[in-house]
Amino acid sequence: MTRTLSQLENQNEFIARHIGPSPQQQEKMLQTIGAGSLPALIDAIVPQDIRLPELPAVGEAITEQQALAELKAIAGRNKRFKSWIGMGYSAVITPPVILRNLLENPGWYTAYTPYQPEVSQGRLEALLNFQQVTLDLTGMDIASASLLDEATAAAEAMAMAKRVSKLKNANKFFVADDVHPQTLDVVRTRAETFGFELIIDAAEKAVDHQDLFGVLLQYCGTRGHLHDYRILLLRSGSVKSLSAWPPILWRWCC
Structure with missing residues (x-):
């Protein structure tokens, strides 16, 4: 049978995609619990x-199609300006x-259930790819992207550095002064909770401080500067201090 293009278009509403109980199943469930109807059940259990x-x-x-068009129209009302903040x-x-395969993969956002496990699955795949790229670019044996933001990851890196540091009596953690301010705020709060002494100074000054259990560096800095940390990392490693630096992968490829 020949069909027109308009007939072939998916005209189903989003609500019809929800795989829930059929009217017959709903009726059986209501009878089981002694409710005459769904509104009656809501009236009985939900406070007014x-x-x-x-x-x-x-x-x-x-x-x-209509939903996407409306969302794009709403987004189109935004005014886009250049941001010079960086950070x-x-x-x-x-x-x-x-x-197409990650950020806009339809498989991650057209879930048939209201719980959208596909969104979680898409995020897991993105994290897995991020970890693999980190390994490929750094040569490290392991990478973990299980935290939600850079600031939290930096604070956890500080806590881990303290736990695994060979300088058991060291209680000082060095933070470069060009670390993103939002990262510094979280690290400062966690350091206060742990009782760590936080030293904030220019990155090259890290080697001037003694008894550091760890160093946090930013690459590139919050003001856009790139630093050569090779000598600094060698020196900090020689005194058994652990270094942590938040990755911005595209800058590692430059």
Whole structure:
């Protein structure tokens, strides 16, 4: 049978994609618990003081194409300006292969359930790729991207450096003064909780301090500067201090 293009288009609303109980299954479930209807069940178990007096005006159900068009129209009202702040948030060209397979992979956001495990699965795949690229670029034996943000990871790196440092009596942690301010804030808070002494100074001054159990460096710095840390890392390693530096992968490739 011949069909027109409009007939072949997916006209189903998003709400129809939810795989839930059928009307017959709902009726059986309600009978089992002794409820006459779904609204009656809600009236019996949900307190009135937390319920809206009327349903929100969300409009009629729409298709995927309509939803995407509306979302793009809303996003189109944003005014885009150049940001000169930096601080780790730099405008870069994302390769289409990464956009399509990770950030814009339909398999990660068109879930058939309201819990969207696919979104979690997509995030896990992105983290796995990030870890692998980190290993490839650094030559390290292991990499972990299990934390949600750079600041938290830096604070955890400080805590780990203290635990594994061979300088058991050392209680000082050095932080380069060009670390992103949001990272420094979290590290400072965690250091206070742990009782660590935090030293904040120019990166090259790290070798001037004694009894450091760790060093946190930024590459590149929050003001956009690139540093050659090779000599510094060799010296800090010779005195058994552990170094940590948040990765910005595209800058490692320069």
